[in-house]
Amino acid sequence: MAILEVDNINVYYGNIRALHGITFNVEEGKIITLIGANGAGKTTTLNSISGILAPRQGTVKVFGQDVRQIMPHLLVPKGVIQVPEGRRIFSRLTVDENMAMGAFTQLDKATNAKNRDRVLQMFPRLRERLNQIAGTLSGGEQQMLAIGRALMSNPKILLLDEPSMGLAPILVDQVFESIQDINKAGVTILLVEQNAYVALQIAHYGYVLESGQIVLEGDAKTLITNEDIRKAYLG
Amino acid sequence: MKPSFFLKSLAAVSIVAVGALASSAAWAVKVGPVEDPIRVVKIAKGAPIVIATYHVISGADTALGLDAQRGAVVAADDLGNKLVGHPIKFMHEDDGCNAEGGQTAATKIAANQQVVVAIGGACSSATRPAAPILWKAGIPDVATAASSPVLTAPDRGPSYDGLLRIVYNDLWAGREVANWAYKVRGYKRAATIHDGSPYAEKLVRVFQENFKKLGGEIVSDEAIAPNDTDMRPVLTKIATSKPDFIYAPTFVGATSYLIRQKKEIPGLEKVALIGSDASMGAQLMEAAGKDLLGFEISTTAMEPEAQGPGYTAMREKYKKMFGEYPIQGFHGNGYDAMMLAANAIKKVAITEKDGTTYIPIKALRDAMFATKNMQGVTGKITCDQYGDCGVYNFAIYQYTNPDPKTLEPGKNPKRIYPDKF
Amino acid sequence: MSFEIVASSFQHKDIEQEQFRRTLKCGAIGGGTVVALCVFGLINQFMERWIIENTLSLAHATFIGITLTVGALICIRSPKLSSAARIFQGFLVGVVSGAFLSILILIMATFDVRHMFVSLSPKLLAFLSYGFDPYTACLVTILAGGVLAMAGALIRESPTWLRKPLIVGLATAFFIGLFAELLQLAMQYESVEPIRDYMFTWEGQTLTGFITMFVLGFAISLFWVTRGKAVMMNHRAKSSGSQRSIRYFLYAIAVVLLLLFPMAAGSFFGQVLMLVGLYVLMGMGLNLEVGLAGLLDLGFVAFFATGAYAIALLTADNEHLILLLDRPLTWWEALPLAMFASLLMGLAFGIPVLKVRGDYLAVATMGLGEIIRVVVLSDMASPLLGGSQGLLHIPRPWIGNFELSDPIHLFYLTLISSMIAAYFAWALENSRLGRAWMAIREDEDVGQALGINLVNVKLLAYALGAWFAGLAGAIFAAMLGSIFPHSFQLLISINILALIIVGGIGSLPGVVVGALMLIGTPELLREFGEYRFLAYGFVLIVMMRVRPLGLWPSAVRKREMQSAEEAEALLRAQSGQKA
Amino acid sequence: MNLERLKQVTYVDVTLWLMRAAVILLVIAGTIGSVIKDRYTTEQWVSMVMFGLTIGGIYALIALGYTMVYGILRLINFAHGDIFMTGAFTAYFVAAPLAKSGFLDEYLIVGMVLISLVAMTVCSCIALIVERICYRPFRSVRSLAPLICAIGASFFLQHAFRGMYGSSVRAYPDVRWFDVVVTILGFNFPRIQFVVVIAALASMYALYLIVHKTKMGTAMRAVSEDRDAAALMGIDVNKVIIFTFVLGGSTAGIGGVLYAFVFKQVYFFMGFFPGIKAFSAAVLGGIGNVPGAMLGGFFLGVVESLGPALFLDGLGIVAPYQLRDLIAFTMLVMVLIFRPQGILGERLARQRA
């Protein structure tokens, strides 16, 4: 079942058209990836879904409901949360406070505690640093915190924007392993990545974006073996 | 045409023109049946007689100017809003209490040749550039609270010929306080505080000069910023110099802070604080509260018998018209300025049968300067040749009750000097 | 903007309920404004001012104007309704507005609130109730509100050819009435006396004058609405060359009129224009700092004061005369020295704050400006600077045997100076230095890494800006003949900054427009002195809301903004707000 | 090596060093001068410090509003000083009848709470209106518009209140209990001074708890750091900003009431200078930093109170108290030049990419 439907959206920045009729669906329980170069429109697509950008045409439906009728901050309690590009953790807050912010819309204390345990279990490094100021964490730990923070909201759909950015390849592997684990726990994931190779390795299905358009789509397995892709994105 | 010829003819024309202008200036102006060396204002039947005022009515010093302006309005009301058969129309301008504001306001007033007389300048800095502009346009000016000596100094020059003022000269006030303090009270050590306003600073300087001349000592010469609220440090400093009394001719705000905070300063409990009439009135009583008891001000006598009997009635009328009791001490001056002008106008105005009124300005100016023993609400007003019409019957008053409702000059504040006039 | 879609889709609720809320809101806006005007005491003042003598006061006109506006407003706000429904809704809005005022009348009639709200005087009550008893007055107010707002709606709903002339006619007559006094001042010539007497009395505009003006405005507007298009088409059809020559011709006429106006209109207008000119001059200076180099400066008044004080010290014949001179200088001799002194003051400001950026810079310069003011006023400096007693006896400039004594003469001096300043600004903008300024405004670090010496470039901005302020100060001192520290308040700095922003930052014509708007207009409304700053504040807010780029934005800024729309959209999007 | 460094020294550095040296020298010379003159007794010094703390506490309360708004919007709320005025001025109309009826003397705490509540409500409402009109429309556009708009709001507020309540000074009532002089360690102080300092500290502690221990407070800090990321976490940014303005308004309201009870009078222009001073205090402590505002407020209050006596008097400057603002502004400028991050500054020095 498609829990996220993006139907022919067009987004403009002023008069510049950033997206040209993007259409795709996300099936429940899957990892879907959008790959493409910088400026291809990946983040714009993601922002349109999370409601902070409003497409001029087209619709985005989450669980069958039009996103445009929901204020962006009300999307989070509906189960959609975005981990923004560049992590964007609150570096002057402690790790614990960061996680509390992720659970901002989650009013139930018991659920909160459960989620917190789950996240700390998944990222034991964070448990050691609960009271540390988040800005002092290393890059990898920050990415874990960013994902952990998002998980605190108990999402059904997790929108990940470039989780590999700025991480040493060795850390990228770790982060992507965690993403797979989260997915296995039942969270649907929409993954936006420049690093096509790693993204396609864990994804079920992939779309390739170029200049605001989807130019190619297919099973991750097929895409990874696609000659064009290999040449264009894998070098 | 040869240029030389052109130039010559141009020169000739200019000479004729200039000559004509000059002679026209020298000749008297004749309008209707009235002739006057300066100008004549003609007021058609039913047309209003225009009185201009300029005061500070915006910004931090608003209360000062607004009070004087309202005084003039009350006076007009007392006149039935009519003068020599014409309705009074005010033209209120704002001078912002600064020189350029005074100049702009005066220029605007001067541009209106219907204006008979101007009332204002509550600030000396605004009045100084304003008065010459007004007089150049043939408008006499009665200042309401501008007390700087330079305005009526003998060397003030012909451009100030049209300026009078219904407020005392700082020179007198400072001198009298010094005399009284030294001779009557026997104070030898004086501390002074001013707030950086031209008024207070000048008063303090004059006082210091006279006090020293008499043999007294200025043990502390302090100043505060006009917006200061915390006077305790400066009072503490004054306390260390052990003065016999403190002379602080500051405005209501600062004075009430001084009064309230003085009692908290060890060593000053018994030291007298003496203000000026800048801090006279209900406003201060309300602001200073019960600490006001015993506070003394040096001012011109204010009892009905010393000044106009009409003061109390005027005050009530003020409250009725503006919703609050007088907000400063200069409403009486505004009132009297208006009355002085009105009296002079009555004297010189010539109304024809058709209802047209003519007011010769030179005559008006002279009539104003010739005012003698006019009963105003600030006292009996007599003008000298330099335009000083302010009444200054030096007196010292002491507040005996902090309730603004009990304000009744003579009783509260009670006159303690001189015993009788 | 794409957000409107989002916002409008929210209003999916019951349309009727929505409409009801809208009516209430519009009514509340109108009623609230009227009540506020009463409470603030403006109506008390407006009562005294006749638009039509003894018939229609400014207070009436304000009430009528506001009610008409809300009536029209509700029509604009409810595009979905039928015309009749809109007009009825106009009536309702008027009733709501009237109800607000009625409540005020009842309160005033029942309680004595004057000890708190000093402006709610019996006179105001009498004015508001038209001599009726309070309850009747309320009824009348409500009904009158309804009818007037309905009239507003009607005007809004009427066809364009009728509506525009109607509005223009009313506005013309209103403004002529509002400025009756000033217009009379400008009409003090024998030749125009008949017109003057026909139009005005000293109380205000005559009824015949009002009607004449209305008809005149109506007719001209009608002509424009019906025929104007043809005229414009005709104009457009001409070659661009002839269009340009027409434009230049119009410019030339405007310039000539500007030059002649103060002479014709008399010294008050001369004085006002003179002040505007001074602010333009200072605005040009500050524009170099803020507009080009991006150095926010709230202490600009200090440079102005330096110029004025330097002139006073060098030329005035009194005990404060600088000791090195054996005679006072003439104004012209002192001018370069005064400007140099300001320039030095600019450097003295600039050096300490070189590393301070943005808002902090504004605050730091404000602090420096205040330091100067406090020092000038203090007893400490009074032996030299005269303290609060100021410096007196400053001579006016002479040209040959001609004394520049009248404001109008000085206005021309200011005008010439402003033109020089404008030329400077224009020439520098397109030079190596101007580019460097713009570069550091955009990105200081990058500019420095490209070899721009920040110290020199910034100091030049301060120094040149201060230079012009010093010139303005010198003229100011000559204009007044005496200067006092109270003329150099923080307010001046705020005024200058506000005027260049309201005019359009970085734009030279903007400086002029801003000065006319913020300095000229308040001077014309001097008799509302008590409320001048209320209006000033209001205008600042409205200006920034309606035209955040200023009245006459510079071409560069406009270009920026057009292309920056996308950036703005992006930013707004990212801040996560929809409504 | 040192020589090479010296070669790079410019006239700017020299000027700055001279400035710094001059200020320090003047301060030291003045202090020595004062000590030698020995004009003041210990008791006088102590009471001056206490005055300073009193006014400083009020500065601090106002400064909190500046600092919080700056923290979250990166904008200076120029109208905040006038917001402070609105509350104190309006509360007068509650305080005066309460005092007249004897209620205030009888039930001091209830009365004070009532008065403070009125002031807080009014200040918060006005703060919200200012936010709605002057800040929200420009929230994401980097321009000078909000600055000018806020300056406009400041003028508007002053003169609207002048028109409404009149231009006269209104006197706050005397409260018997406040005026009692108490003796501590042999020094005498009026009770009101303690009340102000304690009330200021208590309000600030409460505020600290709100900002650091509640979810809304944490959200405030989160929004102040990264508004977009906060929005993505489901935080309603609008609500947080409104909350901030309400908090700032409330502290200003408390500050206004305390100010009114210390100085006993209110009028329409009263907000302007305390506003500027409080803003200086906020900068002094490190703007955007709540404890910094506190510290800056007290510091400024004390220096202002002691300064003229300690530095200027010793130098033999005439009428030093007139120059009190000079000290405040000099301090502000020096801090901005030499330590722009303020006394407390950023706790975490982190380079932003």
Next chain:
Amino acid sequence: MTIGQTLLKTNALTKRFGGLVAIDALDLDVKERSIHSIIGPNGAGKTTVFNCIMNFFPIEGGEIRLSEERIDNMTPDRVAYRGVGRTYQNIRLFKNMSSIENILVGMHMHLKSRWWGAVLRSRHSRADEKKASEEASRLLQYVGLRGKGDVLARNLPYGDQRKLEIARALAMKPKLLMLDEPTAGMNPSESLEMVGFIRGLRDDLGITILLIEHHMPVVMGMSDIVTVLDHGTKISEGPPDHVKRDKKVIEAYLGQSGVGHMT
């Protein structure tokens, strides 16, 4: 190509932020006419090295020399005068100025006209201006932005912005050009083009290039020397082939998966 003597040299360069050591005693030796790359994981201190050389902030220890002259205590504009130009990771053009104006700002230090010259419109300053704008046009053409001189920088496409930024740096006529991730956000074919372009800079103009890059193919393809940083310390240095095989590099940076698609 001929690689010359040392142009830029850092000795035990150390930079701390608070308690965090961003660069720890780094020795760097950039030879004249070489292409020298710095690679390393994010947060390794690569951009910090650039900022230190440019002297955007004071360093805590060590020294930086350009052609034997100490530059570590100079203001950035003086460093620029000595011939160091740079670009930025996140493009920092003067976005509200046109392309040509951007380049003219880059020429700032080579222009001689003074403000009074501009005001008086002296012949000299007019000639200077004219020459400068001609040269700017030439530069635009060189980087492939011909005819886009009047376009505001913010309106240029991403790739063009990168080019304009390089053009602006070239306008300074630098001896050493520091490029911070010049191919970030480019697709492989664009990257390839950029490689050729950078090579051209070195070969045709004789400019020494110091480069930060993430794209391994780019780095390995054109560098003469590669320096690998991790946590502010140099863990490896040498020709690309050498670095690629360095165990330490693989462990710290490339990771197992990285090795796979590095070539």
